[in-house]
């Protein structure tokens with residue numbers, strides 16, 4: 063099975079979960095890069111507003127065609143209880159190309175379940191598996207076990 067893991071990460075948390083999933087499953091790894099600066103308070107506030115308005119960010123062209131994979135796993139941070147805008151852009155641009163997807167979302171504390179449902183809707187696919195990681199699970203390292211179980215279920 064050809065597997066692609068795709069993620070966007072502003073501060074590295076979603077990236078680390080994506081790497082754990084990628085190590086467990088193999089395949090290819092794609093980082094979504096947007097063209098806007100996201101650091102600092104003004105950009106934080108802008109990002110939250112952009113996400114709440116459900117606006118897609120401008121993203122750089124991706125290296126891997128998701129249509130060439132049997133399974134595409136997509137991860138986003140939660141922004142204002144919404145999909146991060148770079149991942150929204152990726153889903154909107156590629157929704158015609160997904161064969162099967164699984165989704166994960168990282169958050170400080172809440173909003174991941176809603177975001178995972180919206181990722182399913184936007185991608186036009188039902189996620190084969192869904193994974194939520196909050197800040198506590200990230201800090202304690204418990205996310206590694208959860209990511210490993212998520213990967214195992216996808217291979218079963």
Ligand SMILES: Cc1cc2nc3c(=O)[nH]c(=O)nc-3n(C[C@H](O)[C@H](O)[C@H](O)COP(=O)(O)O)c2cc1C
Nearest residue numbers: 071072073074075076139140142143169170171172
């Ligand atoms: C603009 C913005 C809005 C956020 N909104 C939420 C939120 O609604 N709920 C939540 O639990 N965390 C929220 N967070 C926290 C991030 O979802 C969380 O820290 C995430 O794991 C960061 O992932 P990253 O390091 O890959 O960027 C927000 C972060 C940003 C930057």
